[in-house]
Structures are given as C-alpha cells and as structure tokens.
Amino acid sequence: MESSQYLENIKSRLISSSAIAAFTIVEELDFGDHGYLRARVTLSNDDFLEIAEYFKITDNVVTTTRYRYQWMDCDRSTLRKRWDNVPHFPDLPNFPHHIHIEAEENVVSGYVLSIQELLDILEQEIEI
Template identity: 30%
Template structure:
C-alpha cells in the first residue's frame, strides 16, 4: 500500500535515513508514520491514513532546531482556503496547495536545500 513512499525515500539523494514509526495495513484502513532525516539536518515527518472513502495526509518539514519550514496537509481546519481541505503552512502563514505526493514534497525540499546551500557558499 505504501510501497511508493518507501521507494521514494530509498531513492532520494536528500534522504540521509528514515525510521518507520507505524505501519498498519488492515482490511479497509492503512496508516503510515515515518520520520525522515535529511542531508542538511532538517527533518520530514510523513503521516498518511487511507480509508475506503478518502485519505488524510500530513508532510511536516522542520529545521534541525525544530522550526516549522513547511507543512502540507488536508486537515479541514481552514475552510477559507481555495483548495480546502488541501493547504500548506509556511511558518505562520497558511496558503492554498493542491494535493501533493511524497515524491513532490521531496523534490520541493531538494530544491530548497540546494538554494540554501548555494546561499551559504557565497563569498
């Protein structure tokens, strides 16, 4: 059920290591919770819940000092957002965001790590 996520983590050049904290696959419901350590010291927390009539997800990226960088989720607590229930938190700001996959999250984070790395190497 969650093979694509594990494969994405295994193949991503920005993933240092990861730990599966929960993996439940029952008749009609599946749940995955993973903590991912990234090469720049930041962390990605993945939660996915699949059930017969839908799914819930949260991809929470935070810095090594535990500061929220971005969280993508579909918790329906922001009905004012155009893409409700899908949205993302960038620091304190909540903005529209379409449903996103773990692969897309890793790609987005990889681009940000590259930008931050380039900024740190400028003289």
C-alpha cells in the same frame, strides 16, 4: 496494486531520494486496499521531517486521503513548511488542502500531496 506494494514503493523512494539522509518508520498499516505510513526523516541538509499519509487504492489507483508533512529546521524549533488537509481553513481555495509556511498563522492554499510528490518537492527545494 495492493497497499503493501505502495508502502514498499514509498520506502524504496525514501532510501533512494537525494533529499533523505535517514528515516525511521514510526507506524505502518497495511489493509490490502488502504493503509497508512508515518515516518521521521532526517533530510540531507540535517533538517527534520515528519510524514504521515493515509491512502486508499481503487482499481490500481492510489489516492491520498489524509496527510500531514511537517518540515522543521534541524533543532525542530522552526517550522519551514507543513502540508496538510485538516479541515480548519474553509475559506481557502482548494479547501481543505493548505500549507503553513514558516509560521502556524502563515497559511496558503495547497493541493492533495502524496509522500512521493513531497519527495519531488524536497529534492527541488533542498540544495544538495
């Protein structure tokens, strides 16, 4: 798989996901064996989501290397959740992966998460 195919897969999933009402691609980078996607998303419950994922592809396996997915209320004033792997909580299990839940200071251990996996979570969490 090349990064162009992976990027198309993500965009197709954004179009077909029951959790997504609309989205705008902010930036898309395709370097063959690695890439980046950033988008702003309106969820089906009118909440706001900003997604950013750097990835690499080795032997047809996609690996998410850096990510930040921020889910806010519809006014963009209240954090619902943010998943990221910025290395600023070294004492958490699964460092650097963590989740901010409803507040910047409320942080729990997380795990590597791709945009595709995030959409699976959102489809479960948002009542449609």
